Amino acid sequence: MNFDPLNILLLAVALVVFWRLRSVLGTRTGTEKPPFDPFGAKRTESPVRQDGRDNVVRLPQGAPASGADSDQEPAPPVWQGYAEAGSPLALGLEQVAENDPSFSPRSFLEGAKVAYEMIIDGFAKGDKASLKNLLSKEVLDGFAQAIDAREAQGQRVESRFVGIDKATLHAATLMGSKAAVTVEFVSELISATYDRSDKVIDGDPKQIREVTDVWTFERDITSRNPNWKLVSTQAPD
Structure with missing residues (x-):
């Protein structure tokens, strides 16, 4: 076999180059650290819980059956601050709350005041x-007829709600699954009704009026819908 001196020389050079690269770079063993990540270096891993149960939320435990905590005074009656003891209103509030644990006079009144303002504004x-x-449905039909009649005559209402001075519980009843609560609202608003020619025919656009309304709200306590609806309006006594 003939050997070309040039080929032998090139092979020798290649072997020398390979050996030097291997000595400088070394060989991969699979245990090398990954390249440095300047962003990843700022991240911290979530701490491991001592009990080994990660992402477990501990809820408060119930009060013990005996001991100091069991000697706490019972909660005040639901009607306290809203009715006289033994009055029809107090008995009605108790009955509603017993059958609807989510009910409280305070939260009901807060919602009723918001609903009152929305209804006054929506009607105007x-x-x-x-x-x-x-x-x-019955109250909506009555409101809709009044709105339609007003529009048919070319009238429009401009109203600005100033605020509610007072909202007082008047009655509470439970008939079957229907809870009804009556509230007297004393509010202040500015309201004026204009005719086709923009002449004021009712109210005063510059004067604050005090208005008293007695409204009854109703809710089916077996329904998953928490909303109360206005079922009747009446003049104050």
Whole structure:
């Protein structure tokens, strides 16, 4: 076999180059550290819980059956601060709360005040859509007829709600699954009704009026819907 001196020389050079590269770079063993990541270096791993149960939320435990905590005074009656003991209102509030654990006079009144303002505003604007979820069908029909009659005569109402001075519980009853609560609202608002020629025919656009309304709200306590609806309006006594 003939050997070309040039080929032998090139092979020798290649072997020398390979040996030097191997000595400088070394060989991969699979245990090398990954390349440094300047962003990843700032991340910290989530701490491991001591009990080994990661992402477990501990809920408060119930009060013990005996001991100091069991000597706590019982909760005040639901009607306290809203009715006289033994009155029909107090008995009604107790009955509603016993059958609907989510009910409390305080939260009910807060919601009723919001609903009152929304209904007053919706009626003034003729916004039937916003009234639909706040009124019973019978009350909605009455409001809608009044809005339609007003529009047919070319009248419009401008109203600005100033605030509620007082909201007082008047009655509470439970008939079957229907809970009903009556509230007297004393509010202040500015309201004026204009005719086709923009002449004021009722109210005063510059004067604050005090208005008293007695409204009854109703809710089926067996329903998953928490909303109360206005079922009747009446003049104050």
